[in-house]
Amino acid sequence: MLFKRPVLDRIAAGTVTLAFRRWRRPTVRDGGTLTTLAGVLAIEAVDIVAAGRITEAEARLAGFAGRDDLLASLGPAKGELYRIAFRLQGEDPRAALRRQHDLTDEDVAALRERLDRLDRSARRGAWTRAVLRLIGERPGMRAPELAARFGRETAPFKADVRKLKALGLTESLEVGYRLSPRGRALLDRIGRDIEPAPRP
Incomplete structure (x- = not known):
């Protein structure tokens, strides 16, 4: 369940606490959580509703000017x-991790091993350093364009970037x-690691 940046800002401010989605099958559940750029949301209720029963007040709580919008x-x-229905439960724990840029030798060794493990498990071979370098060189480049640099489909490429994000190295x-501050610090330390470069 994705939110646009203006809505995320209002979720962070506590003024948006509802969302409405058309789904064949819900992607969140009562009592679950959802990690967003605004923080971790606690999902309090997921209910089927008739469009005609939505009120103006509910529309505003979902970040819209009114029901018609x-x-x-x-x-x-x-x-x-x-x-x-949801509430902001707290900060995304990955956000604090991304800010941790004062890496010790032990931190670098542990992260290098995690990247090596991701590389070893990939059928296409090593990819982690090249993706980090390209994101560092092209912040804000669209995912399809980044994926094309590696001759890859967008969806699996985005799944790989999420693995780097889980390590606190990138941010959406x-x-x-x-790159996050942590990602930049790591790349500065391991910049000489050898890995195939992406396509020009």
């Missing part, structure tokens, strides 16, 4: 319409990615 954003009817932008 909300309904227009949903597009053609595909699947059930769900109302998702409204469009594309950038």
Whole structure:
């Protein structure tokens, strides 16, 4: 469940606490959590709702000026319409990790080993350093363009970037990615690691 940047800002401010989505199958559940750029959301309720039952107040709590704007954003009817109630539970734990840039030798060794493990498990061979370098050189470049540099499909490439994000090395932008302070610090330390370069 994705949110646009203006809505994320209002979630962080506590003024948006509802979302409406058309799904064939819900992607979140009651009692679960969802990690977003605004922080970790605690999912309090996921209910099927009829479009005609949505109120103006609910539309505003979902970040819209009114009910008509909300309904227009949903597009053609595909699947059930769900109302998702949530609250901001706390900061994304990865956010604090991304800010940790004063790396010790032990930190660097541990991260290098994690990257090596990702490389060894990939059928296409080593990829982690090259992806980190390209994101560092092209912050904000769209994921399809980044993926094309490696001759890859976008969806699996984005899945790999999420693995780097889980290590606190990258962060998502409204469009594309950038290295986190931790990622930049690591790349400075391991910049001489050898790995195939992406396509020009």
